[in-house]
Amino acid sequence: MTLQPARPGIRKIRAYMTEAEDDGLPAPDLLLNSNESVFGPSPKAIEAAREATGHLERYTENIDGTLAPEIASFFGVDAAKITVGNGSDDLLARLARIYLGPGTEMLRSENGYPKTPNYAFANDAEVRSVPDQGFRPSVRHLIEGINERTRMIYLANPENPAGTYLGSDELQALHAAMPAEALLVLDSAYDEYVDDPGRQPVHTLVDGASNIVMSRTFSKIFGLAGARIGWLYAPLDIVADVRRISTTFPLSGVSMAAARAALTDRGHYDAVYTANRDGRAWLSERLTGLGLAVVPSQTNFVLAGFPNPARTAEAADRHLRANGVAVRRFPTPAYRNHLRITIGRHEDLQRVGDALETFLAS
Ligand SMILES: Cc1ncc(COP(=O)(O)O)c(C=O)c1O
Numbered sequence: 001m002t003l004q005p006a007r008p009g010i011r012k013i014r015a016y017m018t019e020a021e022d023d024g025l026p027a028p029d030l031l032l033n034s035n036e037s038v039f040g041p042s043p044k045a046i047e048a049a050r051e052a053t054g055h056l057e058r059y060t061e062n063i064d065g066t067l068a069p070e071i072a073s074f075f076g077v078d079a080a081k082i083t084v085g086n087g088s089d090d091l092l093a094r095l096a097r098i099y100l101g102p103g104t105e106m107l108r109s110e111n112g113y114p115k116t117p118n119y120a121f122a123n124d125a126e127v128r129s130v131p132d133q134g135f136r137p138s139v140r141h142l143i144e145g146i147n148e149r150t151r152m153i154y155l156a157n158p159e160n161p162a163g164t165y166l167g168s169d170e171l172q173a174l175h176a177a178m179p180a181e182a183l184l185v186l187d188s189a190y191d192e193y194v195d196d197p198g199r200q201p202v203h204t205l206v207d208g209a210s211n212i213v214m215s216r217t218f219s220k221i222f223g224l225a226g227a228r229i230g231w232l233y234a235p236l237d238i239v240a241d242v243r244r245i246s247t248t249f250p251l252s253g254v255s256m257a258a259a260r261a262a263l264t265d266r267g268h269y270d271a272v273y274t275a276n277r278d279g280r281a282w283l284s285e286r287l288t289g290l291g292l293a294v295v296p297s298q299t300n301f302v303l304a305g306f307p308n309p310a311r312t313a314e315a316a317d318r319h320l321r322a323n324g325v326a327v328r329r330f331p332t333p334a335y336r337n338h339l340r341i342t343i344g345r346h347e348d349l350q351r352v353g354d355a356l357e358t359f360l361a362s
Pocket residue numbers: 034035086087088089090113156159160187189216217218219225228229230
């Protein structure tokens with residue numbers, strides 16, 4: 001007797017980022033490759049986390065009861081519709097476990113968040129990827145891609161790695177065309193960085209429907225990626241099921257303390273928002289001025305294409321690495337000649353701009 005093989009979907013799971021190559025260079029000193037916040041967390045969060053290390057013998061109980069009301073009052077949403085997890089990754093994986101299985105499909109935009117298919121494969125579901133338009137998800141193609149097997153439409157909004165964003169009208173049009181038995185997952189990891197003045201907050205879409213959910217994270221604007229805290233905003237019955245399949249204690253006491261303290265520091269949150277918005281505008285302009293194809297971003301990163309075949313993204317990546325800067329490349333064909341650069345402090349962005357200028361002129 002031998003062990004049964006893994007379920008077939010498990011072997012379809014692929015790494016979705018290009019691993020850092022062993023290039024023999026010293027470790028980079030500027031990390032603009034994982035969309036982490038270069039501004040770090042609020043000093044209050046660091047202090048609270050430090051203090052919480054004095055209680056490492058304890059499990060962290062009643063996570064939703066403690067954190068959900070505090071998230072709700074910070075963002076002006078309904079606490080009952082929130083459940084907290086070990087990063088939004090945990091919550092997205094749980095949704096896939098609940099709704100996807102053999103014979104069902106996840107529908108997505110083909111150049112959308114590259115991790116997404118793995119949530120479906122882990123549950124032996126199929127993935128249908130439809131074309132986008134200039135790295136923007138196409139509502140028309142998504143609607144055309146719906147069939148009787150569609151159980152989940154997954155959209156990162158804003159997208160990663162493109163940074164593009166769909167407005168509420170487009171999301172509503174997509175929702176209106178969906179069958180009621182399919183779930184619209186709005187992965188909103190970068191929502192806090194959006195500066196579209198006309199937008200309707202995503203939570204209002206969730207409030208107005210029985211089949212829309214929004215995932216959010218403390219990993220980006222709150223600067224707590226390493227603490228692994230995410231939250232889901234969803235109709236009550238969905239929240240109940242997502243809680244049902246939680247691990248017993250998904251958050252550490254240190255993470256819980258950090259998240260709670262971060263929510264008391266609106267000043268830090270606002271300062272990061274402003275620094276990011278300004279840095280994004282500055283870097284986009286600088287890179288455009290260098291002749292790169294910059295995709296308009298609503299996030300804490302910018303995707304830049306390298307149109308000159310003699311000056312490829314791969315070579316630019318190597319040049320930046322040789323200058324101590326790590327940015328991100330992706331194996332996906334559409335992104336092969338692009339680099340995704342996380343927004344840093346002004347001096348970081350200047351360094352990137354200068355290094356790329358030298359590279360492009362060489
Ligand atoms: C679009 C998107 N969704 C989800 C995540 C996962 O975030 P978390 O750290 O909350 O698991 C990321 C992380 O980069 C992301 O870019």
